[in-house]
Amino acid sequence: MDNINIKIIAEKLKLSTSTISRAFNGSPDINKDTRERILAFAKEHNFLPNHYASNLRDKKTKTLAVIVPEIVNDFFAQAINGIEEVARKKGFYILLYRTDDIFEKEVSFISYLNNGKVDGIIMSVSGEANDHNYIKKLEQKHIPVVFFDRVYEDIDVSKVTTNDYESSFSATEHLIAQGCRRVAYLVINKNISIGKVRGQGYMDALAKHHIAFDDRLVIDCSQDENENYTIIQNALERVKPDGIFSSVERLALATYHVCNDMKIDVPNNLKIISFSSLHIAPLLCPPLSTITQPAYEMGIKAAELLFEELENKGLDSTKKHLVLESKLFIRRSSSV
Amino acid sequence: MDNINIKIIAEKLKLSTSTISRAFNGSPDINKDTRERILAFAKEHNFLPNHYASNLRDKKTKTLAVIVPEIVNDFFAQAINGIEEVARKKGFYILLYRTDDIFEKEVSFISYLNNGKVDGIIMSVSGEANDHNYIKKLEQKHIPVVFFDRVYEDIDVSKVTTNDYESSFSATEHLIAQGCRRVAYLVINKNISIGKVRGQGYMDALAKHHIAFDDRLVIDCSQDENENYTIIQNALERVKPDGIFSSVERLALATYHVCNDMKIDVPNNLKIISFSSLHIAPLLCPPLSTITQPAYEMGIKAAELLFEELENKGLDSTKKHLVLESKLFIRRSSSV
DNA sequence: TTGTAGGCGTTATCAA
DNA sequence: TTGATAACGCCTACAA
Numbered sequence A, B: 001m002d003n004i005n006i007k008i009i010a011e012k013l014k015l016s017t018s019t020i021s022r023a024f025n026g027s028p029d030i031n032k033d034t035r036e037r038i039l040a041f042a043k044e045h046n047f048l049p050n051h052y053a054s055n056l057r058d059k060k061t062k063t064l065a066v067i068v069p070e071i072v073n074d075f076f077a078q079a080i081n082g083i084e085e086v087a088r089k090k091g092f093y094i095l096l097y098r099t100d101d102i103f104e105k106e107v108s109f110i111s112y113l114n115n116g117k118v119d120g121i122i123m124s125v126s127g128e129a130n131d132h133n134y135i136k137k138l139e140q141k142h143i144p145v146v147f148f149d150r151v152y153e154d155i156d157v158s159k160v161t162t163n164d165y166e167s168s169f170s171a172t173e174h175l176i177a178q179g180c181r182r183v184a185y186l187v188i189n190k191n192i193s194i195g196k197v198r199g200q201g202y203m204d205a206l207a208k209h210h211i212a213f214d215d216r217l218v219i220d221c222s223q224d225e226n227e228n229y230t231i232i233q234n235a236l237e238r239v240k241p242d243g244i245f246s247s248v249e250r251l252a253l254a255t256y257h258v259c260n261d262m263k264i265d266v267p268n269n270l271k272i273i274s275f276s277s278l279h280i281a282p283l284l285c286p287p288l289s290t291i292t293q294p295a296y297e298m299g300i301k302a303a304e305l306l307f308e309e310l311e312n313k314g315l316d317s318t319k320k321h322l323v324l325e326s327k328l329f330i331r332r333s334s335s336v
Numbered sequence C: 001t002t003g004t005a006g007g008c009g010t011t012a013t014c015a016a
Numbered sequence D: 001t002t003g004a005t006a007a008c009g010c011c012t013a014c015a016a
Helices: A006-013 A017-024 A032-044 A051-058 A074-089 A103-115 A133-140 A164-177 A193-208 A225-238 A249-262 A295-312 B006-013 B017-024 B032-044 B051-058 B074-089 B103-115 B133-140 B164-177 B193-208 B225-238 B249-262 B295-312
Strands: A063-068 A093-098 A120-123 A145-148 A158-162 A183-187 A218-220 A243-246 A271-275 A289-292 A321-324 A327-329 B063-068 B093-098 B120-123 B145-148 B158-162 B183-187 B218-220 B243-246 B271-275 B289-292 B321-324 B327-329
Touching: A006 A017, A006 A032, A017 A032, A051 B051, A063 A074, A063 A103, A074 A093, A074 A295, A074 B093, A093 A103, A093 B074, A103 A120, A103 A133, A120 A295, A145 A295, A158 A164, A158 A295, A164 A183, A164 A193, A164 A243, A164 A271, A164 A289, A164 A327, A183 A193, A183 A249, A218 A225, A225 A249, A243 A249, A249 A271, A295 A321, B006 B017, B006 B032, B017 B032, B063 B074, B063 B103, B074 B093, B074 B295, B093 B103, B103 B120, B103 B133, B120 B295, B145 B295, B158 B164, B158 B295, B164 B183, B164 B193, B164 B243, B164 B271, B164 B289, B164 B327, B183 B193, B183 B249, B218 B225, B225 B249, B243 B249, B249 B271, B295 B321
Parallel strands: A063 A093, A063 A120, A120 A145, A145 A158, A158 A321, A183 A218, A183 A243, A243 A271, A271 A289, B063 B093, B063 B120, B120 B145, B145 B158, B158 B321, B183 B218, B183 B243, B243 B271, B271 B289
Antiparallel strands: A093 B093, A289 A327, B289 B327
């Protein structure tokens, strides 16, 4: 009874494989007693229909790929929770992949996915300044894709993002209201989607309050933690900002480290606010003001959009773009 | 050219399906030119052999399930990173599942996995005080399992844990050395594996220093954040500890919240140390002393153990138990 | 070096 | 209500 399958069950119960199969698929064309007899036998022998064989027949994998830049990050972890929640209800499995923000990993993984491994893909992208042709190939295979948070503008798929422009504007305005006149903008790449949109909100807020834009205050950082430390340290020494608007949690935390080491008094000498979904932001020293994105809901919505497409199966092919609202939490790091 | 497969390629290239197949499997029995011609054609048409069909033939899924209590937690997130690292090198996919520490979810997911969906399972368990028969069923199907961090003692599988007893002992001793005489032990369930072992280290350290054990200082908490807040608040008011040794990060953070609200001065009136893999522990207010488990390495090791079993395929079936070392980071929360 | 053929486990169609 | 059969896409003996 090592390798059990419906054929063996059929023999044992003196039935045909079709009948066994029907028992597992809620088919109405089966006698209730027969079904129960089969299910009981299956349960006793710990049998479930082989997923790969079913998939081969049905061309449905009930599996979905989730691709994110990192996992050790409350934003993405919560988003995954949301996706998982919806997927579980639909009986779907989740294939997880992390890119470390390395474009090549994203390409390589997605290319693999062209083998029918998954029914759909939910992702937060990592390589905006590149050729995104590999994503279009998924279309050929009818594998729907949904982007969340970090998206490629040039790819027409459903998207879930947040009101980045507005919240960046408010955050910057908040710093100005707190008396900041030299607000620095920390960003990983100022030229691409999120960095660009958030930067626009920042600049427009400055303009509204008649503060001249100084491009030395735009601090372009990297993926490397150590480099960032140095970059930020130099910026604080040379450009002497009195406020920091960080587009990425990681950079705000790096700033905290620098301030600790340089004994810069936050918020008295430097006010900080950052995009962040860190649930312990209130416990930091000082508590960090955050623009918090609804990470969990974004995951939920992204998954729902994907399932919509999966269930429409090619019919209504218009892509949706949902924009959820972030929330400002003003804490001590930005207000005395 | 919508649904391409090796048969179609065979026709187009006037070859047989076996030759096409060989081109993709690094078979030596194929002319180099033929292979290249095939691969070029495949690339152009964006073809990869269907994963489910191959699996059905080979009975290998190249997929591995990872089951953890939570994802929004630096310990598990880092462990997943480690697992993923190894899996990626082996060309394996990762199926992620989160139990929210709910035993039923664990059972339900594992039961599903009996359908040949994965080759192996790596998990940190959620239901210690229960019947674990559902795990033994995996053995029948020759699906190896590896536990990490949270394990079932009564199940004989490979395990990766840390030196919980020793580090609990040291942590408690450290608090005593800092002058604490009423050290409380925060735990989720004092009667099961991790809670028990860590509790033993705590008690033995007290004994060594001739401090009488007071069971009112063992604070048994729950899964619910709000409840925990109340439990800890009551404990601080009534039992008045001067030190906290927390077996779980979450409880230490709850204590921080309570202390903030009750205006308890940490570390002057209460010293805190906790198991935690939070990478921003140094940025908390005050910086949190931690017993930090090598989460990433644990993930690596767990995955390596699993692959060993997968590659041995039934031969040497002795299970291994690796014990890695945690590290104490003394910060301001526990030392003046 | 290439081709033929059977089967992996399941399900849908059709017939009984 | 049940059974026989073909097919999903691939791989591997074995034959050529």
